[in-house]
Amino acid sequence: LAKTTQPISMDSYEGQEVNITCSHNNIATNDYITWYQQFPSQGPRFIIQGYKTKVTNEVASLFIPADRKSSTLSLPRVSLSDTAVYYCLVGSGGATNKLIFGTGTLLAVQP
Amino acid sequence: EAGVAQSPRYKIIEKRQSVAFWCNPISGHATLYWYQQILGQGPKLLIQFQNNGVVDDSQLPKDRFSAERLKGVDSTLKIQPAKLEDSAVYLCASSASGILGNEQFFGPGTRLTVL
Numbered sequence: 524l525a526k527t528t529q530p531i532s533m534d535s536y537e538g539q540e541v542n543i544t545c546s547h548n549n550i551a552t553n554d555y556i557t558w559y560q561q562f563p564s565q566g567p568r569f570i571i572q573g574y575k576t577k578v579t580n581e582v583a584s585l586f587i588p589a590d591r592k593s594s595t596l597s598l599p600r601v602s603l604s605d606t607a608v609y610y611c612l613v614g615s616g617g618a619t620n621k622l623i624f625g626t627g628t629l630l631a632v633q634p
Numbered sequence: 635e636a637g638v639a640q641s642p643r644y645k646i647i648e649k650r651q652s653v654a655f656w657c658n659p660i661s662g663h664a665t666l667y668w669y670q671q672i673l674g675q676g677p678k679l680l681i682q683f684q685n686n687g688v689v690d691d692s693q694l695p696k697d698r699f700s701a702e703r704l705k706g707v708d709s710t711l712k713i714q715p716a717k718l719e720d721s722a723v724y725l726c727a728s729s730a731s732g733i734l735g736n737e738q739f740f741g742p743g744t745r746l747t748v749l
Binding site: 569623624625627 | 727
């Protein structure tokens with residue numbers, strides 16, 4: 524099972540773009556890369572998922588290089604409400620769809 | 635669409651007592667997960683069900699933890715007897731199927747405090 528490594532914490536200011544990088548050197552061919560966001564006292568919430576190249580949705584972009592050994596979550600123009608823990612996960616689907624959460628990255632957005 | 639429901643939201647018990655948590659997944663979701671999240675750590679998968687069958691329970695402490703998913707819908711997670719180190723948030727999640735890279739939807743969790 525692929526293991527992920529990401530920074531423990533990051534600081535930013537409102538209106539800035541934030542990029543959180545995750546390394547997953549042992550990612551398998553069938554694995555997808557998924558990012559979740561977690562606020563205090565809540566369960567994690569899906570942000571974005573990708574397999575390769577670039578994926579963009581209404582809240583974030585996910586950049587995945589050709590070797591897929593890392594990925595970068597990009598949050599455009601963050602606000603105070605984006606302060607949360609962000610988890611990078613890799614895993615495949617099917618009956619054995621197993622996602623392993625690391626310790627995540629605590630993003631603190633300041634005014 | 636209703637989300638994943640969990641109850642109770644909070645529970646305080648003394649060590650060696652028993653406790654049970656309940657989860658109602660999103661309607662139609664075949665896969666159900668129970669996670670344990672200790673303060674300051676990421677969620678750790680305890681058990682995964684596909685319909686009413688267990689897919690993975692390799693990290694479930696089976697001497698004290700048990701889980702069931704009768705009729706492939708609701709699920710209960712039980713701890714008997716509880717230990718101090720079981721203090722954590724217990725999260726339930728569900729996903730639609732085993733489609734590659736399928737999204738998991740999480741409930742609000744049950745915060746357990748063992749005294």
